[in-house]
Every structure is written in C-alpha cells, then in structure tokens.
Amino acid sequence: MKVSMDWLSQYVSLEGVQAEDLAERITRAGIEIDSVESRNAGITTVVVGYVKSKEKHPDADKLNVCIIDAGQGEDLQIVCGAKNVDAGQKVPVALVGAKLPGDLHIKKAKLRGVLSQGMICSAKELGINDKLLPKEQQEGILVLPEQTEIGMPIVDLLGLNDQILDFDLTPNRSDCLSMLGAAYEVGAILGRDVKLPEVQPVEGGDAASNHISVTIEATEACSHFSARYISGIKVGTSPLWLQNRLIAAGVRPINNVVDITNFVMLEYGQPLHAYDADKLNNGAIEVRMGREGEVLTTLDDQERKLDERMLVIASGGKAVGLAGVMGGADSEVSQGTVNILLESARFDGGTVRKTSRRLGLRSEASLRFEKEVDAAAVVPALNRAAELIVRYAHGMIHEGVVEQVVTEPQEQTLQLSLSKLNSYLGTELSLLEVKTIFARLQFPCGDVAHDLIEVRVPTRRGDITRDVDLIEEVARLYGYDNIPTTPIEGATTPGALTAPQRLRRTIRHLLVHGGYQEVISYSFTHPDKNKRFPQLRGTHHDVALAMPMSEERSVLRTGLVSQLLEIASYNRNRKQENLALFEIGMAFFSEEEKLTRQPHEIPLLGLLLTGRRQPAQWNTSAERVDFFDIKGALEGVFSYLGIQPQVTYKADQPEGYHPGRSASVYLNTGTQELRIGTIGQIHPDIQREVDLEDTYVAEIELAPLYEQVNGQITYHELPRYPSIQRDIAVVVDDAIPSGDLTASIRESAGELLESVHVFDVFKGERLGADKKSVAIALVYRHPEHTLTDEEVTAVHDGVLARLSEQFGAELRK
Amino acid sequence: MKGDFIMSETVQMKEQLLTLKAEALDVLEKVGTPKELDELRVKYSGKKSALTEILRGMGKLSAEERPVVGQVANEVREAIEEVINRKQEHFVREETNARLQAEKVDVTLPGRPMPQGGIHPLNKVIEELEDIFLGMGYRVAEGPQVETDYYNFEALNLPQNHPARDMQDSFYLTEDLLMRTQTSPIQIRAMEAAKGQAPLKVICPGAVYRRDDDDATHSFQFHQIEGLVIDKGIRMSDLKGTLLQFAREMFGEQTEIRLRPSFFPFTEPSVEVDVTFTKKNGERVWIEILGCGMVHPKVLEMGGFDPEVYSGFAFGMGVERIAILKYGIDDIRHFYSNDMRFLKQFSRI
Structure with a gap:
C-alpha cells in the first residue's frame, strides 16, 4: 500500500514529522516500510505557462515556435516539437535554469536558428510514470486544466511536494489497505488523534428504492450489500487534486x-462499484453464485467463463x-452515463479469493475483499x-x-488481565500505561475488576480476537526494545x-x-533415475509430486546412488575428476x-x-x-x-552394477542376516551414459546399524604369552571366495587362533588356469601358557586338512 | 764386552722403538682413508707389526733391562694407538657428515597428503547451531519430510485459505500430503510426544520445500532450524535473552539484536530479529536472520498444552541464509550443485 504523506496528513497531523523518521517508527511498531520515495523526481523551476500563440518553425516542419506567458514578466519564446501543443493551452514550462528528472538542465538554446527560452514538458519529462496517466495524457506535452493559475510551480500543482511510504503489509494487517487504517496506525504511534472525513450526503428526489433493488441469494x-441511486450525473475528467491522489497511490485516473470510487476505496479500504443504472434490468441487483455456461465480459474486455463456485452480481x-473482483463491460460507467447505481458490499473473502484465483484475475478490490473488509465501513464509504x-x-x-x-457487524469485547x-x-507495565496504549489505538477500554480490563476492539481490526492479540498490540506500541532481556x-x-x-x-x-567430501543432493529426481538401481527394500512404489516443476524433479528419490552419480558427473564436467563423496540422506518409497x-x-x-x-605427486603415483x-x-x-564382525559381503549382481564387482552387504542382527546395502562398481553402460570413469558406490541403510551399535567398551587384558605365526599359501579354484577360506580356518582352528x-x-x-594362490597369515596364541610347536602343529595340520577337504586346497611349498 | 754388547742391544732396541714411533706417527698423521688406516693399524699395532717384532726380541734382554725397554715399548704403543684412535674417530665423523650431507631433502617439496574430506557447509552450520542450543539445554527433534496438511498447516494455525496452503506454493503429493514447507510441524510432533510434560526445549533442523523458481536467492529445497521452549511462566523477555545469547555465540560477543514486530500465524506476538553484522568492507549493518514469537495459544492447545497454564516461545531461521551471511556466499544454488571447488572451501575449521 502506497501511502502519501500529504494525503495521510488529511486524517492525522504529521506536523514536525519527517518521512524517514516516521517510516522507521512505523517499521519498529510492526509494519515494514519498504521504501520512502519523494514524488518529485528532481524538478526545479517548472511553472504553469499559457500558450499565447503557436507558429510553424521557419526551417523545420516538425517544430513549432510558441509564445508563452509563464508569469515571468516577459513572454518567452519556446520551440516545441510536440504534436499536441496549441495556442490557448495551459502547459508545464521548464524555465531557463530549470532541472528535470534524469539530471537534465534547461539552457537557453537556438533550435535551427530560432531562440528557445525553455521547454514545454510532457508528463514523462516531469518524472511521472505514464502508466498512471489518463490515456489522453500519455503522449505529447501535458495539457493542464484551463483554469490553472499561470506561473504556479508545477510541483505544487501536481502535488509533487509529497513523499510516499510503501507499507509492506503482513496478512493480518489488511486494515492498513486504506488511508484511514494507516492514519489509525500512525495516530497510535504518534499519539495523535484521527480525523475522519465528514460525510453528510444531501439526498433529494424520490426514494432510491423506486429505481433500484437488491436481493442477496x-x-x-x-453478508451485506448496500446501494445508492444517483441520477443526472455528468461523466468527465476528475479534478486535478483527485487525479494527484490516485497517481500518488499508484492508481490510474x-x-x-x-x-x-477508487479514491474512496483507498480512503476507507472498502471497494465500491458504480453501474450504469440504465443498463441494468430495472435497476435490480441479485447477488448469487455463477451458473455453469454463463459468460461475462469484464471491464478489461475479456470474456470470462463463470461457474458455480464464483460469486456474481x-x-x-x-x-x-x-x-468483489471486477465489473462487467456492459454496465460500465461511460461518457454517456446519466444515472448510476453505486455499490458498497461485503463479500466473503474466501469466495472472492477462489473466484479471483480461478479466473487468474486480481484487482485492487479482490485484494481487499480476500482479506475481509471492515463491516462498519460499508455504508460510510457508500x-x-x-x-x-x-x-x-x-x-x-x-x-x-x-x-x-x-x-450485522459486531464489535468484539475482550478481557485482559494486567498480570498475565x-x-x-x-x-512491569502499570494499568495506566496499558490503558494509554489502548487509547492511542482508539480501542475503548474500562476496568472490570482488579487486574482485569475490558477492551472493545473496533471492527476494522478483525485480526484481534484473543487477549494475546491485545498483548501484542501493547508490546509493539510499548516497543520491543523496551522489553527486558532475561534468562529462562x-x-x-x-x-x-x-x-x-x-x-x-x-x-x-x-x-x-577418511577423505570423503559430504554432499547434499535434491530429494526430487527423475523417475528413470529411480529405476536405474534396485531399491534396498525390494520393489515399492515411487512417491510422485502432484504438480512437479519439471519431470527432472517429479518423484522423491528412492536411493542416493543416482544423485551421487549426478553430482560426480557435474564435477567431472568441471575437471574435478578424483572424487570421494558421501551423503547421509533420506530415501522415500511407499507400498501403496x-x-x-x-x-x-x-x-x-x-x-x-x-x-x-590422489593426484600424482613427485613422490606418489596417481593410482586408480x-x-x-x-x-x-x-x-x-x-x-x-x-x-564389523557382524557384517558380511556376498557377491551379487544388482541391476545397474558391474556384475563381477558388486556385492550385497548383510548385517547379522542376532536374529537374522539382514540385507542392509549394496556395494560395487557402476555398470560400464551407465558409466558411459553419465560420462564417468570407473566409479564405485555403496549404499547402506543406517537404522539397522544404529540398533546394533553398543557403545560399551570392555577392556581385554594384554596377552602375557607369545604368539606363534604360521603363514600358508594354498592353491584353490579361482571361484572360491577368500572369505570362505578364512571362515573355514576360523572354524577349524578353534580358540587357539587369534587372527587370520x-x-x-x-x-x-x-598355477594352471582358473586357479589362484592365496597366502594367509594365521596367528596362534594361548592365554595361559606359551604354546609349544607341537600344540600349534596339531591344530594347524587340522586347518590344512580341512582346507584341502573343503576346497581342494593344495599347500604350496 | 758383554756389557757393551748388552748395552748396545738395549740401546739398539730403544732406538729401533723410537725410530718406529717416529716413522709410525709420521705415516699415520698423513693417512688419507679409513682403508689406509686399517692397513697401518695392522702394520703398526697388529700381531704382525714391527712393534711386535721388536718386542719379541725382548726375550734376549736381562731382567733389569727388560722393564726399561718395556716401558719405552708401551709408550710407543700408546702413542701409536692414540693416533690411530684419533684418526679413526676423525674418519667416522667425516663419514657421518658425508652421509648427513647426502641425505639432505628439499623441505619445500609437498608432503604426502593426509586424507582430507569435508562437511557440507549446510551441515557445518546445522551442527554449529545444534551445538549452541545443546549447550543451552535443548534436544534435537526431527520429523518426516512428507507431512500431512494437519501438521504442516492446521496445527500451526494457518487458516484454510492461507496463501501458503495453495497448490501453487507447496509441493503436494495428494490433497492431504505434501513436502513440508517449514520445520514447524516437527514442533507440533515434539509437543505431542511431550504429552503435556514441561519443560520442553527442542530445536528442529531439516530440509523443507517450497515451489520457487531457483535463482541466486531462491531454492525449492532449503533447510530450516527452529526452536521451541514451553514451560510455565515463559516470557517474551526470555525469548530476547535466548536470542541474544544465541546471536553472540554464533556471530561473536559484540553482536547486538533488534526485534521488530511481525506476523506469523503460529505466534503471538510475532517478531522478526535483526543482528548487527559486519560486512566485508567493515560496515556494521542490521541484518534480518530469524522470525520468532510467543507460541500462539491455539498452537499450544493443539500440541496438548493448556495455554492458561503454559506459555512458550518459538523461533526459526533459514540455514542457507545463515551460511550465506557467515561465509559471504553469493548464490544459494551452490549448496545443491555440490561443486567441489565450492565445497572444498569449507573443509577447514
């Protein structure tokens, strides 16, 4: 909401208040002021001039030579290129020495040999946003009303000696979507009274009800629809002061x-609409829901398809x-309109919001209705x-x-305990201090009992419904800075x-x-990327977004490997090729x-x-x-x-992995061998697809790990007797996992074996094809005595016999 | 004559010894290499040395003469050995020096790298925030990222027609399920889990999602960390005290905070908090870092706490925002592109 200081001062005295200071005080009291802007974009010495005569420039077709009375004692000769300049007009004249927005300095000049003592200005040249100007003023020089006083400074005429505070309103403070609301807020902050407009409409003629009627279906x-009938009006241009007000607020006259109607909407926060009464059916107004198949051409000349969820007049x-959104083109007030029906109503916020959303049509009116308008302002605004x-x-x-x-509008009465x-x-506020704050807010209040006051909340403050809301009002006006800082x-x-x-x-x-870099990836991914690798818990359904922003990010990830590959690929494209990455994150899936x-x-x-x-260095080679x-x-x-002793790896061929270089990881939980993850090389086809060299990944479920961890460390006495190490080398079939050999050794060696x-x-x-030699170190120890060679040999021979028997292992000598 | 002969034998041996000594000392002083020294050692003090030869002839001498010659012989031997030992030591020292010289390394060459990974800057900030609040007696609570409408909105006093509930602004999965748009639902869950037992002090970090087009300052996925305290007699002044302590631990002892009234549906009063922050150019400015307030009575009620008995405060901040401020980062998208050149910058304390 753009609030003009000049306009605001109509309702609350701003004497001695600087715009910047006021902005700071308003911000500190709860409504952020986004900006403070001067309406004067840098104009000096531009005055109203009268075009006494206009003649063609002798040497230039497109230029005119004008004689101007700008109240300077002597007439000025000004060369002007605008098409619309004409004798008899009042226009803004930048005198010699004037400054215009954009740091433009006006000097005496000769244009094609003719002296020019200034410049006739367009609205744009005066720094006025031309979108806010009536259409006829958007091009050429700005033509001012006939009765404008010659020599008057243009900044006074256009109300440019003004500053605009931009109120950035939170959703609860829609009361400040009006000048009066802003005035109440500023009045409370400054401790000054609010002066409401004096409204005494003079009625005449016969009863309005003879001409119009209202039915709410x-x-x-x-909740309320009010209307007045005004006959014999003359549609024309608004007075300049009114146009200035609207332009200052960002509304086009x-x-x-x-x-x-716009002015009063800005003043009261109550949107109004005027219908050409003669275009209505007997002046009859019905408020009802739309009908399927119904159409309406709105004021912006768009044909709108209506439905049962939209509220229509x-x-x-x-x-x-x-x-509450926009009027229809057919009943629009136009040049020929004579009689009008003026509407001031209270439409339900949710309904207006839905209508406006469904049509993708937002207006100053819908913005206000969506947040609920003040029930008590409906008729005064009308x-x-x-x-x-x-x-x-x-x-x-x-x-x-x-x-x-x-x-009927109802005022709320709330009770507030001072001690609470x-x-x-x-x-440690006193009762008087609290009451003073409510007086500043113009919330009437009185004592009910000891420690208890009763506060009447005006209907304009629909956001206040509980005692804590009142506490907030007190707090923000008392000043958050003044609240003490305490420990709990x-x-x-x-x-x-x-x-x-x-x-x-x-x-x-x-x-x-260990050298791994942590990453954080997106939780959203492409469905194909989820399919690339099997889910850890078997097949489940992807969880999809109802309205994704792109297919690339349309489902929730079911694992981390695809995301890690994406990151690796991204980095490889940036010459970051040696990567050790990890992520700890969520996977999402459903049975449904x-x-x-x-x-x-x-x-x-x-x-x-x-x-x-690691990268190659003078003393280290770069190994893959x-x-x-x-x-x-x-x-x-x-x-x-x-x-570690509970974990085993079993060769596996999960989809997306290198079939010879991948495994499932199992955790012995004591009750079962639980598959907790996958480890392996990415399948070369996929590596090629994502443009990566040999890439190894692992994916482990963490919850089962957490459950198995026992943080209790128990000390084991250091060995007192020496150990005996026996190294063996056995030749076995290449297909036999070495893990099976060590498992067999552990089993057959029994308790004397300390490690293998x-x-x-x-x-x-x-060795022969399909054979391999595996060298294994076995360490034997007895906790109670020094082992003898015979003791070890007895066990060791058993181990060898078992290996030979179980795997056909031959001892290499 | 015999006496003469004898005398001359003794004299002769003495002379031989002295000649030998002179010769040996002369040669030994000039010795150039350890090998030569070894040869000379054999020659002058070994079993087959000239000295031994001479001493062997002592048998011919009389009992009176023997000690005289013996003393001379010992003196000669000691003199020779002293030189040999000195020379020996000299050679050892020289050899050591040569080896040390040869073993010299270029100390400016780089060392063998120790593995060096790094924590993602967002988790770095989250851990730091967690640690600050752990120190203040908070627990860390977490919750699902796919939330129900109830926990994400309704229990937080966001009315049905609140703009945040629009399909356009949130990632819905079904009409009732959506990616949480804030970490606040964790607070509701923490309140429910507390079953009305106070004091409750938790912080809730986590990823949240909003339908925003990504640009330098927006990301559809980001992180928040929220805090919640509920007990009897919790005051807004306690909130100020807590935030000041937090801000000083996070941004330095000199940090000041400033509270501005604001609006959130789940708090009343609601506050936005600015902290003093020193920019790269040394300028000290106010920067908004978090939103907070006293927990709205409706939210307390829905969380199972009687608002007539208990009160509380809640606060929340964007982790990315804190990280951006702390490290002077210019683009929020860096956090999710995971460019090593970006991440590596945070692999240090």
Missing part, C-alpha cells in the same frame, strides 16, 4: 465517477459483474462516494440506502543428541577424516500405488569413489581407485561402530 458469500438473470460524486460529477442522490444485511500481560512479556527461569534441562543423531554425526566425521498415508522415509548412507586415490577402496571405507565405518588374514593373492600360468 448467496447469503453465505455476501479514468473518469470522475470511477476515480471517486446479476441483473435480470444476466451476470453484470464478478462480485455515503462518502455518493457525496463526492455529486460534488464532482453533479447529479442527485436519491433518498435512502437500498440494502440487504445478512449479518506482564508475565507474558516479562514487563525454572527447571534446567540437559541438552543431548539421541543415539542415532550422535551416530550420524560420528559416521559423518569419520568419513570426512496410490498414496493415502505418509510414505516410508529411511535414512541412507551413500558413498561414491571415482578417479584416482578400485572396489577395495570403497569397501575399506565401509569396513572403517563398521569397525568404528564396533559391528589374507596377505597375498596371485594368479599365474604356473
């Missing part, structure tokens, strides 16, 4: 009748307006407009307001993360220290094909490795990452969480 959507069965129309467009107001009232107010804010009293609480939150952080930091309840959201850890372990790098990262995480690990694997012609 849609009583749900219209059209004609006196329309301008007055009809006459004789035919729609003549979209209630009377104010009627009076102004008679004053500026002649005519006669017929006797009586024709109206139907569905619900103080304990709520942490203040009462019981203290220990702050702590939950176990999963702590573990999530642990995993995050562990991976960071058609969603009826919240989908599953499961936390996942995603890892991606591609490129080289492989499967075991990413597996090592997972092992590191599991080991740090203390669950594979330290070398190789293949070669000497």
